[in-house]
Amino acid sequence: MSAAVKAAISIRNLSYTYMAGTPLATPALDGVSLRVNAGEIVALVGQAGAGKTTLLQVCDGLLRPPATGMVQVLGIDTAEPQALSRLRLRVGLLFQRAEAQLLERFVGDDIAFTPRQAGLPRDEVRERVRQAMQAVGLDFEEFKDRRTFNLSGGEMRKVALAGLLASRPELVLLDEPTAGLDPESRTSLLEVVRRLRDQGATIVIASSSMEDLPGLADRLIILNHGRVAAEVPGADVWRYGPLLRAQGLDLPELCSIVEHLADRGLDLQPRSLDPDGIAEAICRIWTS
Amino acid sequence: MTAPFIAVRHASYTYPGGRLALHDITLDLGPGEFVALVGRNGCGKSTFCRLLNGLLLPNPGVVTVAGIDTRSPGSELMVRSAVAMVFQVPDNQIVATVVEQDVAFGPENLGLPQEQLWRRVRDALELVGLWEQRERPPHLLSEGEKQRVAIAGALAMQPRCLVLDEATSMLDPAARKRVLEVAHLVNSQGTTVVWATHDMAEARQAQRIIALDHGRLAYDGSPAALFTDTALMARLGLLPPPAAQLAAALAARRPSFPRGLLYPEQVVQAVLEAPVASPGPLAS
Amino acid sequence: MQDLDFLRHITLGQYFPRRSVVHALDPRVKLLGVALLAAAISFNASYAANAILLAACFAIALLSLISPLYILSGLRPAIPFIVFFALIQVAFFTGPYGPTLHPRQLLHLGALVVTDSGVRLVLISVARLLELWLLTSLLTNTTPISTLAGGLESLLRPLSALGFPSHDLALVFTLALRFLPVFALELEDTMKAQISRGVQWNSGRLAFVANSRRIAALLVPLFVDALRRAEGLATAMEARCYVSRRRSIGGKGHTSLLYLRFQARDWVALAALSAFAGALILCRNAFPW
Numbered sequence: 032m033s034a035a036v037k038a039a040i041s042i043r044n045l046s047y048t049y050m051a052g053t054p055l056a057t058p059a060l061d062g063v064s065l066r067v068n069a070g071e072i073v074a075l076v077g078q079a080g081a082g083k084t085t086l087l088q089v090c091d092g093l094l095r096p097p098a099t100g101m102v103q104v105l106g107i108d109t110a111e112p113q114a115l116s117r118l119r120l121r122v123g124l125l126f127q128r129a130e131a132q133l134l135e136r137f138v139g140d141d142i143a144f145t146p147r148q149a150g151l152p153r154d155e156v157r158e159r160v161r162q163a164m165q166a167v168g169l170d171f172e173e174f175k176d177r178r179t180f181n182l183s184g185g186e187m188r189k190v191a192l193a194g195l196l197a198s199r200p201e202l203v204l205l206d207e208p209t210a211g212l213d214p215e216s217r218t219s220l221l222e223v224v225r226r227l228r229d230q231g232a233t234i235v236i237a238s239s240s241m242e243d244l245p246g247l248a249d250r251l252i253i254l255n256h257g258r259v260a261a262e263v264p265g266a267d268v269w270r271y272g273p274l275l276r277a278q279g280l281d282l283p284e285l286c287s288i289v290e291h292l293a294d295r296g297l298d299l300q301p302r303s304l305d306p307d308g309i310a311e312a313i314c315r316i317w318t319s
Numbered sequence: 320m321t322a323p324f325i326a327v328r329h330a331s332y333t334y335p336g337g338r339l340a341l342h343d344i345t346l347d348l349g350p351g352e353f354v355a356l357v358g359r360n361g362c363g364k365s366t367f368c369r370l371l372n373g374l375l376l377p378n379p380g381v382v383t384v385a386g387i388d389t390r391s392p393g394s395e396l397m398v399r400s401a402v403a404m405v406f407q408v409p410d411n412q413i414v415a416t417v418v419e420q421d422v423a424f425g426p427e428n429l430g431l432p433q434e435q436l437w438r439r440v441r442d443a444l445e446l447v448g449l450w451e452q453r454e455r456p457p458h459l460l461s462e463g464e465k466q467r468v469a470i471a472g473a474l475a476m477q478p479r480c481l482v483l484d485e486a487t488s489m490l491d492p493a494a495r496k497r498v499l500e501v502a503h504l505v506n507s508q509g510t511t512v513v514w515a516t517h518d519m520a521e522a523r524q525a526q527r528i529i530a531l532d533h534g535r536l537a538y539d540g541s542p543a544a545l546f547t548d549t550a551l552m553a554r555l556g557l558l559p560p561p562a563a564q565l566a567a568a569l570a571a572r573r574p575s576f577p578r579g580l581l582y583p584e585q586v587v588q589a590v591l592e593a594p595v596a597s598p599g600p601l602a603s
Numbered sequence: 604m605q606d607l608d609f610l611r612h613i614t615l616g617q618y619f620p621r622r623s624v625v626h627a628l629d630p631r632v633k634l635l636g637v638a639l640l641a642a643a644i645s646f647n648a649s650y651a652a653n654a655i656l657l658a659a660c661f662a663i664a665l666l667s668l669i670s671p672l673y674i675l676s677g678l679r680p681a682i683p684f685i686v687f688f689a690l691i692q693v694a695f696f697t698g699p700y701g702p703t704l705h706p707r708q709l710l711h712l713g714a715l716v717v718t719d720s721g722v723r724l725v726l727i728s729v730a731r732l733l734e735l736w737l738l739t740s741l742l743t744n745t746t747p748i749s750t751l752a753g754g755l756e757s758l759l760r761p762l763s764a765l766g767f768p769s770h771d772l773a774l775v776f777t778l779a780l781r782f783l784p785v786f787a788l789e790l791e792d793t794m795k796a797q798i799s800r801g802v803q804w805n806s807g808r809l810a811f812v813a814n815s816r817r818i819a820a821l822l823v824p825l826f827v828d829a830l831r832r833a834e835g836l837a838t839a840m841e842a843r844c845y846v847s848r849r850r851s852i853g854g855k856g857h858t859s860l861l862y863l864r865f866q867a868r869d870w871v872a873l874a875a876l877s878a879f880a881g882a883l884i885l886c887r888n889a890f891p892w
Contacts, residue, residue, distance in 0.1 A: 079461055079491040093795050119801045130828060131789070131796035134820055148801040180827045185360060194800065211488045213360045213517045214558050239491035242561075281492060284520065284561035284583055291587040306561065310568035313590055317573070372842060396844055404842045411835035414774070416618070416748035416781045423860035425843035436860050456618065456747075458784040472843065 038103070039202050039233040040067040040090055045100035046257075047085055059085040061257040063100075067235060069201075072228050074244045074265070075237040077254035078279050083237035084127065086254070087204045090235065091124040105202060120149050123195035124204040129187040130180075138182075138190050139175030145198040156197075163196040166226065168219055185216050192223065203227055205236045209243060221247060241275070241283045244268075245304040253278050268304070269293070285309055322386075323347035324479060324511055325371055325402070330380030332366050340366040342534045344380070348513065350479065353506045355525035355542070356515040359556035362531040364515045368484045371513065372402035385479070400429060403473035404482045407489060409465035410457075412472065418460075419444065419453040422471045429476070443471040447501050463494025470501055480511040488517060499524070519546070519560040523581045530555055543579035562586045617784075619744045625667040626745045629869040630754025633746060636872070637738050639880035644734050648701030648723070649890035652883055653730040659879065660737040667745050674740045675733060685732070689725045696721035702891055743780070752777040753861040770857065782832070786825060793824050 047060040060082045067073045075083045088094045089102055092115040096102045102109045105121055123145075126132050135141040142163055146156045164171050167189040174190075182190065188208075195203065205224070209217045221243055228234055238244060244251060248265040255278050263271045269286035270293075276282075282290060289299055289309060301312040325348040332341040341363045348354060348371075356364050369375040370382050373389035382389045384398045403425075406412055415421035422440045431439070444450040447467040457465055466486060473481060483502060487495040499521060506512045516522055523542045530538035530545065532555050538545050546552065546559035547567070558564065566580040569590070577589050620626070625633070644656055664671035678685075694715045699706055706720035743751065752773040759769035802817060 078493055079463070088795065088799075091799055093799055115798070124796075124799045126792065126796045126799070128789075128792060128796075130824055131793045132800060133824065134797060134800065134802070145801045180824075183360075213556075214519075215359060215556050239493075241492075279493065285565060288562065288565060288583045288586055291583070292590060295587075295591055297590070306564040306568040309565055310572055313569060314572050317593065369838075374838060374842060395846075399842055399844050404839075406835065406839055408832075408835055410785055411832050412839040414781065414836070414840065415777060417750075420747075420749040420860055424840075424845070427857050427859055428844040428846065430858050433858060433860070433862060436858060440860065454620075456784075457781070458788075469839075476843065 037069040037106075038066050039069045039071070039105060040065070040235070041101075041103040042066070042089075043101040045089065045096055045102055047082075047089060047094060047096065047100075049085075051097075059257055060089075063254075063257070063259050065252055065259055065262075067233060069233050070228070070231060071249045072224070072234045072236070072247060072265075074248035074251045075235060075254060076241060076244070076251050076280060077239065077260075079239055080256075081239075081254040082257040083239070083254055084206055085257075087124060087206050087235065087237050090202075090204055091122055092118045093124075120145065120198050121200055122202045122204065123198055123200035125192055125195050125206060125208055127206045127210065129184070129191040132191045132194065133179040133187065136178055136180075137175070138169075138177045138179055141179050141190060142194045142197050144194060149198070159197045159199065160193070163193040166196055166223055167193045169193060185212060188212070188216075188220075192220070196223075196227075201232060203232050203234045205234065207238055208236060209238070209240075217243070241268075241280055241286075243283075245283060245286055253280065255279070266304075324350045324385060326381075326383045327370065327377075328381045328383075330370055330377035330382055332363075332370065332375055332377055332380075334366075340534055341370070341377075341531075344531075344536050346529065346536065346539055348480070348511055350511055351506070351509050352527060353503070353512045353525045354514065355522035355528045356513055356531070357517070357519070357522050357528060357555070357557060358531035358537070360517075362555075363534040364531055365484050366534075367531065368404065368482050368513065368515055371480070371482055372404050373398040374404075396429065400425075400476045401478055402480045402482060403476045403478035404484065405466070405469050405473050405486045407485045409462050409469055409489070412469040413457045413465060416456050417453075418449065418455055418457060418468050421457065421468060422453075422475050425472055425476045439475045439477065440471075443475040446474060446504065447471045448497075461494065463490050463497060466490060466494065466498055467501065470498065474505065478510065480513065481505055482513040482515075484515045485517065486514075487521065495521070519557065519563075523560050523563070530557075543581055546581065547579055617744060618747050619669055621668040621745075623666060623668040623745070624868070625663060625741070627868070628745075628872055629863055629865055630746050630750050631758055631863065631865075632869045632873050632876075633742055634751070634754050634758060636876040637742050639876050640738055641735065643880040643883040644731055646884045646887045647890075648727050649887075649892060650723070650726070651890040651892050652887065653727055653734070656734050656883070657730055660734050660741075664737060664741055667741055669741065669744055671737060674737055674744070677740065678732075678736055685729065689729065692728075693717055693721045693725045696724050700724050701727065748777050748780040750861060753859060753863060757863055778836070782829075785832075786829065789828060790821065790825060793821055797821070 043064050045060055045063045049057045049059055063086065075086060077083055085094065089096060089109070090104055092104065092109045096110055104118060107114050107117055133141055134144055139160060142160045143156050146159050161171050164174065169189050179187070179190065208220055212220065224234060224236070224247065236248065245265055245268045250265055251263045251268065253260045253263065253275070260278050261274055263274070269282060269289040272282050272287065272290045285304055285306065289301060289304070292299060297316055299309065299312040299316060301308045327344055327346050330341060330344045333339045344367065356367065358364050366375060370377055371384070373395055376390050384401055387394050387397055389398050413421050414424050419440050422443050423436050426436050426439050441450065444453055447470050449464065449467055449471060452460065452464065457468060460468065481502070487498050490498065502512050502514060514521065514525060522528055523546070525542060528538065528540065528542050528545050529536065537555060538551060546563045549567070552559060559567065560581065562583045562585070563581050566576070566586050566589070570576040570578055573593065576593060580586050580589060640656070647653060647656065661671045664674060694717065697706060697716055697718050698720065700720040700723050703720040703723050706718040708716060708718055709722070710717035755776060756769050756773035759767065759772065763769040797820065802820070
């Protein structure tokens with residue numbers, strides 16, 4: 032990666048402790064250093080409690096880094112007092128609990144919140160809301176006047192995501208976006224993520240499950256007890272089975288199949304880590 | 320032929336607002352079975368689960384648990400101690416501020432004498448592996464541990480059937496595995512397990528899958544037969560587990576490839592054993 | 604922008620396991636003790652009695668092996684409010700209060716009149732706040748909530764013979780305190796999520812007026828969530844055969860895992876607390892100062 036590629040996120044030696052200085056102090060991050068380049072999709076993986084949520088919230092500017100560490104997001108040092116307000120429109124964070132993010136009584140108003148807050152003209156706000164709802168698969172007419180608290184869990188997640196999209200952020204942070212979703216919703220959400228990347232956004236996804244990530248993420252950063260344990264490329268994740276297992280993570284099922292076959296001498300070179308890509312690679316070996 | 324433990328006959332259910340959630344379901348659940356319940360969101364899985372322990376009463380239709388009609392007044396105690404249920408959100412099942420006191424909640428409501436209460440609490444917590452944590456407050460536990468506390472609370476009722484309504488959907492993979500292990504352990508001791516889930520990798524571990532589609536019974540049979548029926552899976556809005564998807568992709572390209580494979584190990588084995596078109600650099 | 608994790612720092616409702624005499628006491632003694640001491644506190648408006656009471660509360664904390672200053676540190680966020688109201692009180696209160704039957708003016712600036720009875724009112728109010736805060740914190744710091752609930756139910760049991768739902772009440776008490784940390788974390792989460800979307804929270808202690816509108820935006824999601832949780836919880840409880848006292852379950856009542864029985868030290872503690880509180884209440888007019 033040439034130095035000329037801009038860093039969307041640059042973190043050096045970040046340690047974070049909740050309620051530092053009190054008897055209830057809980058360390059969350061320990062000496063984390065990482066870099067996310069503009070336009071990448073990076074996955075933060077790790078078991079529950081590894082520090083993924085804390086790291087995302089630091090990148091969003093919600094948690095201020097202590098003096099020892101340096102966190103730069105989109106070129107702005109988050110320790111600066113004005114960092115949070117300067118980053119509001121440029122960074123979007125999707126919380127694990129969708130209900131926590133819903134502010135307004137009606138769906139349309141809620142999705143419009145951040146652009147409105149930023150002072151954008153009414154027509155533009157409306158257009159953004161419409162596009163955002165379309166992107167997540169919510170019918171504009173049907174949902175814009177629905178009450179936010181009457182929605183189902185999956186619908187709430189979509190509204191929260193639309194609210195994030197409406198601000199057209201350069202950096203998108205997703206905290207366990209597919210947790211608890213049924214397969215159809217999960218597929219459509221991943222589609223939204225792909226489209227976002229195609230539009231040039233940088234995306235960081237935190238996930239405790241490895242499924243869906245290999246075909247999506249360029250890189251996987253593995254967190255363990257608040258430390259960066261390893262970084263693994265997304266395209267051939269299956270080569271890193273032992274390393275992932277040492278961190279308490281399991282390879283996704285298809286990757287473990289590729290890994291087993293490689294262990295038995297079948298060196299597949301799958302073009303993609305989905306069933307068709309792997310089947311194709313296997314057939315190529317068979318007919319070679 | 321053993322008598323069914325739970326018999327569901329032409330059960331339908333409409334919510335008070337008018338939404339028809341279940342339509343004319345008829346099936347039997349036998350002792351010791353491990354049954355997976357699948358279907359897209361809103362298909363009626365949760366409603367069906369609640370018919371099994373009398374939280375909801377069928378109208379029309381009948382549900383009998385060990386011969387007792389769930390609609391008969393005063394049957395709640397018997398039915399709900401025979402069929403125990405675990406729900407999706409761990410926190411919303413835990414009542415007490417100390418783990419062991421929460422596990423005792425159900426048996427306390429049955430009016431059991433103190434000695435029995437302690438014995439049941441101990442047995443249940445040991446089964447789920449949380450006996451060492453019995454004096455901890457629930458808010459300091461992880462989601463997975465909380466859910467196991469909820470399961471212990473259900474097991475303390477000594478039920479003959481354990482119903483888990485998407486009990487793992489809010490858990491991380493490691494916690495899911497542990498909960499699934501507990502369910503299999505309980506099942507191996509003779510308890511019927513009904514496992515409602517979105518995750519086909521979990522569902523394939525059952526001997527029997529029941530699939531619901533818009534409130535109707537769409538499938539009742541083996542996992543392998545369901546996953547190979549692509550048309551039905553599409554209608555149900557489901558995808559087979561990844562290993563099965565790969566097997567299907569291979570079978571589409573190579574008609575001689577075995578069908579109905581569910582697990583990664585099976586697929587790996589079949590790939591290695593498959594006859595090749597021409598000799599190639601294959602080491603085994 | 605301060606870090607938003609202050610909401611995790613709640614001493615109220617937190618149980619600190621220790622091997623102290625206070626921890627070992629029967630919960631009923633502690634409940635009655637708090638009630639007796641609270642009565643003694645409300646009856647006494649003299650400096651002397653409050654000094655004794657404050658010392659007593661500190662002593663109980665030390666006997667519980669918990670630092671009284673740590674408990675009082677939980678009041679820190681409230682200090683600006685306390686100072687604000689104290690200033691208003693002392694600036695305008697002119698009537699008699701407690702032992703000060705004839706108030707003397709200490710300061711006179713136009714409409715502002717500071718009297719010694721006003722000063723007494725403020726100081727005694729603050730003392731009472733500290734005493735009650737210590738007592739109620741210690742109650743939950745030394746007793747798990749479920750045990751407290753069991754004690755409460757046991758105390759109310761005579762009433763349940765008359766149809767009073769003492770078991771249900773004890774359960775309500777347990778549930779409220781069981782979910783306190785859950786909602787605290789949720790509130791913190793909601794605050795962060797809203798700030799992340801661009802909600803402006805003004806920092807600084809006097810910004811609470813401007814922030815009050817935003818507080819509504821915080822509390823509504825919390826309420827809605829609480830109602831949802833209540834529904835889920837009710838279903839789970841029903842599934843575990845919980846039946847409210849209005850109906851019987853085949854004649855059998857419920858039993859309890861907890862076994863509460865008074866021991867010698869409980870009687871001693873109860874006697875000591877009753878004597879102490881009783882003396883302070885009976886002699887409330889004996890303190891001239």
